[in-house]
Amino acid sequence: MDEELFAAFLEEWNAACARLAGGEEAARATLRGLAEAVGLPPVEDDMSAEALAALPRTLGAPATHGVLVVDDSPTMRRLIREIIAAEPALSLLGEAEDGEAALAAMAALRPALTFLDIEMPRLDGLGVLRRWALTGPGEVLVVSSAAQPGSEVALTALRLGAAGVVAKPSGAISLDMAERRGHALLAAARQVLGVADAD
Incomplete structure (x- = not known):
């Protein structure tokens, strides 16, 4: 084909x-x-x-790892989609704009990896992690400006079972995220999934 x-x-x-x-x-x-x-x-x-x-x-x-993107910002979801598209080992399964929709999509799509924002309406990312930790599929990688590495929020996310935390650039939305954080996001995703770096 x-x-x-x-x-x-x-x-x-x-x-x-x-x-x-x-x-x-x-x-x-x-x-x-x-x-x-x-x-x-x-x-x-x-x-x-x-x-x-x-x-x-x-x-x-080709075998790929299905990914769910959870973020309330349409712009951020688009940027993360573009980052995922650059990695042959990942494929986008779906998106969710809040924590309640995220839990429904996780249950239905059973992603290997979920990129999860923290600050969202209806149910925030920590609330998602608390419920996901009981029966949720796959791994969760937190991608949030509210969870800077070493912060209390990041440590809480890790205690709740997140496989890693990648900070967004300063501010909730940065149009250069694909360049500034795309590499870090993909490196973290590869590590979580046990995928070798692309050459």
């Missing part, structure tokens, strides 16, 4: 799976159309978002 076409398909597929996990049942129609277009098995009404997220593996896609 054409790698560029597959990447475009996979991005749209993962976005639809994340919408389905968030309760948007209409996303199932998008998944049905994509599955038919690329020759995947039919999408049935009783298939979970988790099962659907795993279907593209039947096309022989």
Whole structure:
């Protein structure tokens, strides 16, 4: 299969799976159309978002570690998506904009790694960690301006089970994050997942 076409398909597929996990049942129609277009098995009404997220593996896609991005800032989610796209070992499974949506997406998509902000509405990142620590899947890497390394918030996140903490640049949003922190974020993700550095 054409790698560029597959990447475009996979991005749209993962976005639809994340919408389905968030309760948007209409996303199932998008998944049905994509599955038919690329020759995947039919999408049935009783298939979970988790099962659907795993279907593209039947096309022989390279093994990747699925990632969930949790941040209330659309700009920050976009920047982290761009950073993830630069790492062949990672693939975006979905996004969440608050802690409650994060827990639902974690349960449905079962990511290998979740990038988690701390300061969010409805349920903050520490609240997510407290609930995730009981039954949550995968690893969590905190990416937050509120959790500078060595701070009380960072230490609490680590005590609650976070695999690591990467600080955002100064301020909640920095448009140069991809350059200034992208390397640190990917290095931390590789270490957490046991993935060798890309050459």
